[in-house]
Amino acid sequence: METFIQQLLNGLVLGSMYALVALGYTMVYGVLNLINFAHGDVLMIGAMVGLTILQILEAYFPGLPGYVQLAVAILGAIPVTMLVAILIERVAYRRLRNAPRLAPLITAIGVSILLQTFAMMIWGRSPIPFPQLLSSEPIMIGGAMISPTQVLLLVLAAVAMGLLVLLVERTRMGRAMRAVAENPRVAGLMGVDSNRVIVATFAIGAALAAVAGVMWGANYASITFTMGVLPGLKAFCAAVLGGIGNIYGAMIGGLVLGIIEALGAGYIGDLTGGFLGSHYQDIFAFVVLILVLTLRPSGIMGERVADRA
Amino acid sequence: MALLTFDTQHKPRQAYISMAAVLILMLIFPFVAAQFGNSWVRIIDIALLYIMLALGLNIVVGFAGLLDLGYIAFFAVGAYLVGLFSSPQFAALLESLIYYSPAVGEALVVFFGPEIAQNGIHLSLWAIVPLAALFAGLCGALLGAPTLKLRGDYLAIVTLGFGEIIRIFMNNLNDPINFTNGPQGINMIDPIRVFGVSLAGEQGSNATVFIGGYAMPSVNAYYFLFLALVIATIFITSRLQHSRLGRAWVAIREDEIAAKAMGINTRNVKLLAFAMGASFGGVAGAMFGAFQGFVSPESFSLTESIAVLAMVVLGGIGHIPGVVLGGVLLAALPEVLRHVVDPAQQALFGKVIIEAEVLRQLLYGLALVLIMLVRPAGLWPSPNKEERPNAALAREEEEASTA
Amino acid sequence: MNQQVLLNIAGVNKRFGGLQALTDVGIKIMQGQIYGLIGPNGAGKTTFFNVITGLYQPDSGTFELAGKPYSPSAPHDVAKAGIARTFQNIRLFGEMSALENVMVGRHVRTRQGVLGAILRHKAARQEEAAIRQRAQELLDFVGIGQFAHRTARFLSYGDQRRLEIARALATDPQLLALDEPAAGMNATEKLALRELLVKIKNEGRTVLLIEHDVKLMMGLCDRITVLEYGKQIAEGLPGEIQKNQAVIDAYLGGAH
Numbered sequence: 001m002e003t004f005i006q007q008l009l010n011g012l013v014l015g016s017m018y019a020l021v022a023l024g025y026t027m028v029y030g031v032l033n034l035i036n037f038a039h040g041d042v043l044m045i046g047a048m049v050g051l052t053i054l055q056i057l058e059a060y061f062p063g064l065p066g067y068v069q070l071a072v073a074i075l076g077a078i079p080v081t082m083l084v085a086i087l088i089e090r091v092a093y094r095r096l097r098n099a100p101r102l103a104p105l106i107t108a109i110g111v112s113i114l115l116q117t118f119a120m121m122i123w124g125r126s127p128i129p130f131p132q133l134l135s136s137e138p139i140m141i142g143g144a145m146i147s148p149t150q151v152l153l154l155v156l157a158a159v160a161m162g163l164l165v166l167l168v169e170r171t172r173m174g175r176a177m178r179a180v181a182e183n184p185r186v187a188g189l190m191g192v193d194s195n196r197v198i199v200a201t202f203a204i205g206a207a208l209a210a211v212a213g214v215m216w217g218a219n220y221a222s223i224t225f226t227m228g229v230l231p232g233l234k235a236f237c238a239a240v241l242g243g244i245g246n247i248y249g250a251m252i253g254g255l256v257l258g259i260i261e262a263l264g265a266g267y268i269g270d271l272t273g274g275f276l277g278s279h280y281q282d283i284f285a286f287v288v289l290i291l292v293l294t295l296r297p298s299g300i301m302g303e304r305v306a307d308r309a
Numbered sequence: 310m311a312l313l314t315f316d317t318q319h320k321p322r323q324a325y326i327s328m329a330a331v332l333i334l335m336l337i338f339p340f341v342a343a344q345f346g347n348s349w350v351r352i353i354d355i356a357l358l359y360i361m362l363a364l365g366l367n368i369v370v371g372f373a374g375l376l377d378l379g380y381i382a383f384f385a386v387g388a389y390l391v392g393l394f395s396s397p398q399f400a401a402l403l404e405s406l407i408y409y410s411p412a413v414g415e416a417l418v419v420f421f422g423p424e425i426a427q428n429g430i431h432l433s434l435w436a437i438v439p440l441a442a443l444f445a446g447l448c449g450a451l452l453g454a455p456t457l458k459l460r461g462d463y464l465a466i467v468t469l470g471f472g473e474i475i476r477i478f479m480n481n482l483n484d485p486i487n488f489t490n491g492p493q494g495i496n497m498i499d500p501i502r503v504f505g506v507s508l509a510g511e512q513g514s515n516a517t518v519f520i521g522g523y524a525m526p527s528v529n530a531y532y533f534l535f536l537a538l539v540i541a542t543i544f545i546t547s548r549l550q551h552s553r554l555g556r557a558w559v560a561i562r563e564d565e566i567a568a569k570a571m572g573i574n575t576r577n578v579k580l581l582a583f584a585m586g587a588s589f590g591g592v593a594g595a596m597f598g599a600f601q602g603f604v605s606p607e608s609f610s611l612t613e614s615i616a617v618l619a620m621v622v623l624g625g626i627g628h629i630p631g632v633v634l635g636g637v638l639l640a641a642l643p644e645v646l647r648h649v650v651d652p653a654q655q656a657l658f659g660k661v662i663i664e665a666e667v668l669r670q671l672l673y674g675l676a677l678v679l680i681m682l683v684r685p686a687g688l689w690p691s692p693n694k695e696e697r698p699n700a701a702l703a704r705e706e707e708e709a710s711t712a
Numbered sequence: 713m714n715q716q717v718l719l720n721i722a723g724v725n726k727r728f729g730g731l732q733a734l735t736d737v738g739i740k741i742m743q744g745q746i747y748g749l750i751g752p753n754g755a756g757k758t759t760f761f762n763v764i765t766g767l768y769q770p771d772s773g774t775f776e777l778a779g780k781p782y783s784p785s786a787p788h789d790v791a792k793a794g795i796a797r798t799f800q801n802i803r804l805f806g807e808m809s810a811l812e813n814v815m816v817g818r819h820v821r822t823r824q825g826v827l828g829a830i831l832r833h834k835a836a837r838q839e840e841a842a843i844r845q846r847a848q849e850l851l852d853f854v855g856i857g858q859f860a861h862r863t864a865r866f867l868s869y870g871d872q873r874r875l876e877i878a879r880a881l882a883t884d885p886q887l888l889a890l891d892e893p894a895a896g897m898n899a900t901e902k903l904a905l906r907e908l909l910v911k912i913k914n915e916g917r918t919v920l921l922i923e924h925d926v927k928l929m930m931g932l933c934d935r936i937t938v939l940e941y942g943k944q945i946a947e948g949l950p951g952e953i954q955k956n957q958a959v960i961d962a963y964l965g966g967a968h
Contacts, residue, residue: 035462038570092678102376103681104463106622109615110677117670121663229611233473236466279481286470290455293463545830552829552836553822553843560805560816567803570765572791572820572883581826 006144007266008259013219014152015258017137018156018211021235022242022250023164024205029196030181030245030304033101037108038088040113040232042081042206046213047223048076048123051130058131066133070152070218077210084115085206086199094195114227119225127224130217153215160211161251164204168247173200181245181304234261234285241292243299252300260284315630316692323664335536339392341387341527350528352644354600357535358593360636363620364542364629365589371627372550372564372616373582376465378614379472383587385479385609386448387441387594392495392604394490397429406488436502437595445591446584453583457576471509472614480606494605500527501534501599509602531600538596539633547629549585558582617675623676625687634689639676643669713928717779718743718918719764719795719887724773726756726763726942730768733759736940738773739920741887741935746909746919748933748950750926754961755939757922758800761891765797766790778886791820794886798876800922806865810856813864814847817882850878851910877908881917888912889920893927902928926962927964930954938962 021043028036049059050073057069064072092111094102134152138145168174179187180197188194217223234257242253265281292299313327314320342349362428392398403426407414418426432440452471453680456464466536483491500509510517510527518530549555557578560568569575598604620639625631647665654663680687722738734756739927741747749757762768764775766787775782782793796817805813822843828836851857854874859867864875873893880888893909901923909932912919923929929936930950938946938953940962946953953959 035466092682095682099685101683102465103685104619105376105462105465107678107681109618110674110679110681113615113670113674117674120670121667125666228546230473233466233469237470240463280477280478283474285650286467286474289470290467293459293467294455486871546831548832549826553819553824553840554826554829556812556816557819559808559812560819563805563807564803566767566787567799567805568816569787570767570791570797570799570803571817571879572788573816574788585826 003266004263005142007262009141009144009146009150011259011262012255013146013153013258014262015238015255016154017212017216017219017231017254018235018238018258019251019254020157020160021232022239023161023208023247024256025232025236026207026239026242026245026247026250027177027181027201029239031177031184031198032093032097032104034093034104035108036093036202036205036235037105037232038111038115039205039209040228040230040235041112041119042085042228043209043213043216043223043231044119044223044228045084045115046077046081046206046210047130047162047217048119048213048225049080050074050210050214051128051217051223053077054131054133065197066135067152069133071106072216074211074214075213077246078207081206081210081213084202085202089199089202116225120280122125123225125225127222130221130223132221133218148220149215153219156211156215161207164247167204169260173197177201182299230282234282237285237289237292241288241299243301243303245304246299246301249299249301249304256300257285257288260288313630314488314692331393332540335550339532343526343529347526347528348566348648350526350532352641354528354531354535355597356637356640357532357539358597358600359617359620359640360633361535361539361593361596362590362617363624363632363636364539364546365586365593366617367586367621367627367629367632368546368549368589369582369586371632372555372558372562372623373579374558375453375582375587376461376468376618377583378469378611378618379475380464380468380476380586380590380617381614382452382472383445383449383590383610384594384597384613385475385604385606386587387591387596388598388604388607388609389479389489389495389594390439390444390591391595392490392498394430394432394440395499395599396431396495396497398487398490398495399429400426401429401487404468405485409485413529424509430466431499434503434599437599438592441446441591441686442588445594446588448587449583449587450580452587453580456577465684469611469614472611476606476609476611479609489606492606494603494607495598495603496603498598498602500602501531501596503534503627524560535596538592543633545627546589550629554581555579615677619673619676623688625690628687628689628691631687631689631691635687638688639673643672646672716743717741718745718777720774720776722774724760724763725771726759726768727771732942734763735892737939737942737944738963739898739937741918741920743918744913745919745934746913748929748936749920749922749939750924750929750936751939754941756942757939757942758891759942760939761889761922763904764790765795765889788820789799791883791885794884795889796880796883796885797889798873798880798891800891800895802872802876804864804872804876804879806863808864809861810851810864810867810878811844811860813852813875814882815880817841817850817879818843818846818884829876841867847878847882847957850881851875853881853911854878855904867877868928870904873897873905874908877912881912885917887920891922892924893921894923894925906932 005074018261021039024039025036028034053076054069057064057072057250088111092107093104104300134148136147138147139151168177176187176192176197177200179192180194184194184277216227238251238253238257241257242249261281261284264284268280315324315327338353339350350483365381366377369375369380403414403418403421406417452468456467459467462548479489482488482490489495500507502508506518506520508518508527508530517524518527557568557573560571560573561575561578565575616639620635621632623639624635643665646668650668651665672680717740719739719741722798724734724737726734737760739747749760751757759768760855762809763773766784766789769785775784777793777795784790805816823838824836824839848857848860851860854877855866856871856874859871864872867875877890877893894905897905906928909919921933933950935948936950936953937944945958946956947964
């Protein structure tokens, strides 16, 4: 039972990060019908920039409390990732808005490679250790351990998602986003500037990814220029699982996928008689994707994709 | 490019002259390049294998319009097949089997005999190539099957997922039964033997191969073998393109519903595309394993799948000469640049600012982005508009919006 | 005069969520007839087409072609059984030449596969030549033989419609089902289409036709079924249909 709770907690932590990234994928897919392949790498940029900020803080303002350092890192990483995302949309995707849909996907793959290359040039090829900022004393919950960093992660994720829901449901921009997601042309006729909305969508997704990126680094204590690829893909699987284009779907899908992965990794040895071990953890996301697309393509909460007719 | 044409249907004389010219160039190349050192030929050897991969992927992406992002899995299948059946690995497998399940293990040892239990299986080239083609083809059909009803971008991600799943399996199938030897990979893979002559050269001859009275470096020998395979691949894919099956592929790419209405069994035809594409990947993989002498999961990552896709996209999706060009550019160019750029940077700046690896990545990324923005049909698209997939992609888009 | 029943469909029902698109629709077409299907927009004509050609799955219905039951579950099986169709919105293979479009139509009646493609042995070459020849014949038959090598999407609208018909004919169908072939045509083009359809009928083929141009239908069809809101409101000779009160109401919006 202890293992179960432990894995459940691990799953929630992992799932929260997936949820944050999945939101970026789902929002962009909702308005553009595009899989932003480069989104995972935005997470990586967030982590890298955050780390650089921490290094600067350490050099010039040593002795700041851990929470403050993390806050500064996150708040500093957000504008950078937003800028990167906005640039990507402007340069790589905008011209291909009316192109056949595989074209922007191929471009997105190219952008992903370029982001990794620039990161490789700036920050080097080897993994970089992320400093331990919060106490390493684990908190016990029902026989399972969770670190303060992980708790902070959960809190931040919840806050970020809460803010997003507020934005989408209660603000003018949020209404505009929903309108464009539903039917861009009609939204345009109603006076909504779809370009502005699309840029905002990319920016918000990037901000969430920045939070996820910095906390990923804090949680795993090491980052590298390829760290965004696999989590990005898995987050996309989570978005599909929850229902592509659906914000609540992305949140639920992310959490569910995280839990599936954690429980799966924990129990797969037992389930397969020792044949498969926890190294196979990465497979779960793809298996889930294939199952969802085969059995229930609209996902847990149903798709919400633009009517582009 | 205007002088060079391979369009045998519309410009036969020019086409055959072009082909002859290119062939002659390719045949004398190794002897010329050898003057500058063996490494150039080695680069082209690997490039030839990548060209074969690109041509195989071209069947799936170019002809049938199915965006496969996990194609390298078939390269891996071929390579590991050679790893298992042309090296001591099978002995290791039996050993691990004995440890895991003594009854089964011992029985198999008796079945295969002490020779194999000691040294592993060592099949010859003539057995390995068809085996790799068949097995990879089968895998292609199996991996393609769940994707048949998916729309374009989902198909891409699912195939990507399959590619990753295969890589993870290759990386971990060493415990409890040792199929792949895990992250360490399999080494001591036999070199290719053609009519009793080992292409790695005889022992102690410094990798020189003796054929008839001739002596040539091992890399040259492999060069001619791979060149022959690439020519065969071009021949086969070209024949496929201009056939009933090729037309069916293009029909599905252009308008799947109309294709069905005209009696094309789209499920089977798509599976054939996957299978045929995969089989070339498998053969290329087998050659790769034998050439290198070892295989490890690192060579079969998502990056490699994307690299092959980049070759197809850059060169000219669906157009065989274009795909070959794309393969040459993206496989050979980074290496060529490294030989040129590194020393240049040393001379100019005193150190290397942009390493070869970084350059390679930059090239691939830029290729994909710029081509789609500036010249989506590729650097060398088909002169016959019929062979270009752009309308197909537009149709898919329309599909999705009215679905 | 061949008066055998070619197509016998009965009791087709199709519901899309809350909308009953077709209620108990059926038609019986005799060999060699030109059979018309008319009705106001949204009556369910194309839906019916899509059901009998396998694009939609019906909720119920019996389907018989030339006395043998056929299952409208997969479009390619329907084509193989002998029903070929064109589309309301023209679905050509845009980047292929006109000739190649029609050659694709021959796919269902030919056999060469991977080995034939690679080896090009005698049988394969002969089949390929036969396909090419038949395709050219059909292009000539519908009147666009001179455009054989033009890319399909660059043909004029009227020529594209003809090409679609040629492609459907290439499948050697027992029944040719045309979905609004005259849509968007001017009077001259319609006349040419009429001639083509008569030519097709004179070859002994059976045609099922959806159209809006009532005048064209009256002069062309042997029998007509009228649909309205998914139900059959009339069936019979053109002359009868013209005088049928329910039909007149449907088109002119009588009291409902």
